[in-house]
Amino acid sequence: MKGFIKLNDSTIFEGEIISKKDFGQGEVVFNTSMTGYEESITDPSYAGEILVMTYPLIGNYGVNLENLQSKRPPIKGLIVKDYCQFPSHHTSQYSLLDYLDQHEVPILSKVDTRALTKKLRIEGSMNGVITTEKDFEVPTSDENLLDSVSTKEIYRIQGNGPKVALIDLGVKKNIVNQLKSEGYDIYVFPYNSTKNDVDKVQPDLVLFSNGPGDPKKAKEAILLAKEFIGEKPLFGICLGHQIISLALGFNTVKMKFGHRGTNHPVMNLLNNKCYITSQNHGYMVEKESVKNKDVIITYINLNDQSIEGIMHKKYPIFTVQFHPEGGPGVHDTTFIFRKIKDLINRN
């Protein structure tokens, strides 16, 4: 069926809706990974977004549930150049289309994704709608994204190592897996937990996870981080990094089109080592706001010099904007899950 992606400046790109669902609205963002669509479509940080894959052939190795980063795809739609109808991989359990159909996510194929991406790079990410009707008005939504992706109840994944209180703002499975493989004793908490809730398990470290949306909207988590500053070692990944930064009094700003891909170069300013990292974010910590404060910038992005990590000068607080767990992508920085034990020892 003929379909369109219509942006909120009324630009229209034509394609073919190949899924059962023929409608989706959200912020249109692009990801430049050449592989890893299974992980990306199920990364909770994409909740509320329509994902454009710049790699032209998508679906060719099907879907293996083991690779998924959460129980259901949180994306509002997928836009591809060519959908591969005949996937082939020895571990594939479903075709990408069957999997997204099960979860009522629309796929718009045959789109000139290069032109669409150029548009988003020049003018910035914008809201859009996948639709069969050209004159449909692009709506805006004010969904509580954190509520849609966080755990509803506290649960534990037992380990013999230090106790981690993981604040689940939409945590990716690979983060949990990396923590498990380091032996941490993990307690997972809902996004709106209070300090009282977390204190009950007497954690050695509080970890704020990745997650969707504008970090400034995560009011409960910012307050929680604020209350733990100076009291417990803190570690944050992506949204968690932004939330801890806000709790420390810094500012976050929306980026023009974000970083979404698996080959983002970052440099550790403490030892000048470079890493290739996996990333997915549309906001960043404003550089000006951390100047002359009690933190040092540990990592920067080598493409645009933006902040990729900070460390507190007085307290055991460390955060990264990139995704050290990979999934999709490179594993250059998985050592960070070991390194956070230093924060606990420093404490």
Ligand SMILES: NC(=O)CC[C@H](N)C(=O)O
């Ligand atoms: N991966 C993430 O945690 C994303 C953080 C935040 N939602 C952003 O877009 O910047």
